[in-house]
Amino acid sequence: xxxxxxxxxxxxxxxxxxxxxxxxxxxxxxxxxxxxxxxxxxxxxxxxxxxxxxxxxxxxxxxxxxxxxxxxxxxxxxxxxxxxxxxxxxxxxxxxxxxxxxxxxxxxxxxxxxxxxxxxxxxxxxxxxxxxxxxxxxxxxxxxxxxxxxxxxxxxxxxxxxxxxxxxxxxxxxxxxxxxxxxxxxxxxxxxxxxxxxxxxxxxxxxxxxxxxxxxxxxxxxxxxxx
Amino acid sequence: xxxxxxxxxxxxxxxxxxxxxxxxxxxxxxxxxxxxxxxxxxxxxxxxxxxxxxxxxxxxxxxxxxxxxxxxxxxxxxxxxxxxxxxxxxxxxxxxxxxxxxxxxxxxxxxxxxxxxxxxxxxxxxxxxxxxxxxxxxxxxxxxxxxxxxxxxxxxxxxxxxxxxxxxxxxxxxxxxxxxxxxxxxxxxxxxxxxxxxxxxxxxxxxxxxxxxxxxxxxxxxxxxxx
DNA sequence: TGAGAGAATTTTGAATTCATAATACCTTTC
DNA sequence: GAAAGGTATTATGAATTCAAAATTCTCTCA
Numbered sequence: 246x247x248x249x250x251x252x253x254x255x256x257x258x259x260x261x262x263x264x265x266x267x268x269x270x271x272x273x274x275x276x277x278x279x280x281x282x283x284x285x286x287x288x289x290x291x292x293x294x295x296x297x298x299x300x301x302x303x304x305x306x307x308x309x310x311x312x313x314x315x316x317x318x319x320x321x322x323x324x325x326x327x328x329x330x331x332x333x334x335x336x337x338x339x340x341x342x343x344x345x346x347x348x349x350x351x352x353x354x355x356x357x358x359x360x361x362x363x364x365x366x367x368x369x370x371x372x373x374x375x376x377x378x379x380x381x382x383x384x385x386x387x388x389x390x391x392x393x394x395x396x397x398x399x400x401x402x403x404x405x406x407x408x409x410x411x412x413x414x415x416x417x418x419x420x421x422x423x424x425x426x427x428x429x430x431x432x433x434x435x436x437x438x439x440x441x442x443x444x445x446x447x448x449x450x451x452x453x454x455x456x457x458x459x460x461x462x463x464x465x466x467x468x469x470x471x472x
Numbered sequence: 473x474x475x476x477x478x479x480x481x482x483x484x485x486x487x488x489x490x491x492x493x494x495x496x497x498x499x500x501x502x503x504x505x506x507x508x509x510x511x512x513x514x515x516x517x518x519x520x521x522x523x524x525x526x527x528x529x530x531x532x533x534x535x536x537x538x539x540x541x542x543x544x545x546x547x548x549x550x551x552x553x554x555x556x557x558x559x560x561x562x563x564x565x566x567x568x569x570x571x572x573x574x575x576x577x578x579x580x581x582x583x584x585x586x587x588x589x590x591x592x593x594x595x596x597x598x599x600x601x602x603x604x605x606x607x608x609x610x611x612x613x614x615x616x617x618x619x620x621x622x623x624x625x626x627x628x629x630x631x632x633x634x635x636x637x638x639x640x641x642x643x644x645x646x647x648x649x650x651x652x653x654x655x656x657x658x659x660x661x662x663x664x665x666x667x668x669x670x671x672x673x674x675x676x677x678x679x680x681x682x683x684x685x686x687x688x689x690x691x692x693x694x695x696x697x698x699x
Numbered sequence: 700t701g702a703g704a705g706a707a708t709t710t711t712g713a714a715t716t717c718a719t720a721a722t723a724c725c726t727t728t729c
Numbered sequence: 730g731a732a733a734g735g736t737a738t739t740a741t742g743a744a745t746t747c748a749a750a751a752t753t754c755t756c757t758c759a
Contacts, residue, residue: 392554
């Protein structure tokens with residue numbers, strides 16, 4: 246049950262721009278021309294500029310006063326930082342979920358887990374990922390912490406456009422599944438500390454970070470300090 | 473070394489409104505009149521409305537399309553959710569700091585810790601709190617994760633206006649100091665897991681959440697689900 | 700007296716306009 | 730031919746204007 250958002254132009258525009266960025270139609274670092282976007286969307290500059298301000302505080306766009314807006318560059322470090330953060334948030338979601346989830350909720354997640362195992366054994370990677378994601382979303386929802394959900398979604402949005410090649414080697418995959426076995430065990434026992442720990446360390450995040458290395462080629466060195 | 477922000481009107485206005493909210497001059501739930509604020513600030517509606525959009529996506533303000541803006545109400549649950557989140561973030565900051573901080577950095581934090589102990593023994597509560605906060609800020613800085621810092625600052629800003637009465641009982645205080653002893657020990661050993669754990673469980677957060685109960689009297693029940 | 704319909708007023712959403720800063724272009728000079 | 734300086738053009742920041750939605754007020758009628 247999600248609250249309906251009355252539509253206003255600037256929200257519509259913000260959604261559209263988010264999409265453009267996510268799908269790479271506005272490339273990272275690319276200058277955003279107000280005039281051109283206004284014409285594309287058929288709106289005046291006022292709602293467009295409002296949308297840009299929102300996107301800037303969401304971290305998707307960079308506003309250089311008097312010098313226009315550009316799509317925020319993702320550096321390797323930023324993405325790694327973001328994944329570290331998401332790991333911590335997943336850990337928290339696990340701890341909270343353990344304390345709040347109903348027995349039915351646990352059963353539902355176990356069911357998802359079983360389905361995931363099937364996909365694993367059948368080597369159906371896309372389906373595996375999909376169910377895997379639903380498990381994590383379920384935990385997030387079960388944690389019943391709106392602020393956590395909001396933050397997580399924001400972070401997730403920021404790195405969505407990184408289309409890293411998930412180099413799912415056999416051994417990585419096996420370990421990921423093992424992690425999930427541990428998660429389920431902890432969840433069933435409602436061992437929140439344990440579940441939190443497993444989720445924080447969950448291979449998934451680390452793997453993804455590793456894969457990114459080959460995708461984002463920023464000028465900075467990999468170990469550079471913050472800008 | 474922090475980057476200078478070119479001033480624009482909407483940023484100035486956003487800063488001012490943040491202040492007003494933080495200090496309660498704009499009360500929670502209060503309707504924000506565009507006209508009045510414009511006159512107070514001496515600006516037109518355009519930059520004001522841009523500022524409101526930014527504040528809305530920072531979670532300080534609520535925008536009801538066609539019906540104006542109001543200062544976001546803080547419910548007990550929202551504040552508790554926020555503190556849970558901040559605890560998780562502090563935990564992460566500890567883990568990361570352990571791995572990255574220099575020996576000098578550790579020494580600096582130890583020095584702060586010693587100062588804090590002095591204030592503890594002298595029963596100087598305000599000074600204690602101040603040094604205590606600097607320790608946590610130092611860890612956050614040492615974690616060298618800009619995204620983490622950004623999120624933490626945002627969350628912190630949201631709950632800043634809650635002026636709960638810190639009922640620092642003797643036993644609470646003693647335990648908080650014990651927590652800090654453990655933190656320092658873990659930091660010196662660069663035991664990131666341990667430091668993370670201590671920070672996540674650090675009494676500080678839980679205590680504050682407890683204190684809030686008496687301050688925020690929302691219509692909702694304490695255990696209510698999300699709105 | 701009070702409820703409800705409808706007009707007047709206010710407030711918001713969005714387009715337009717105006718001023719200024721940044722950029723591009725062209726000329727001049729060495 | 731390249732660099733420097735100055736002008737023209739463009740893009741941005743912010744005020745103003747216009748349109749539509751919401752709110753308030755008033756008047757009627759039960």
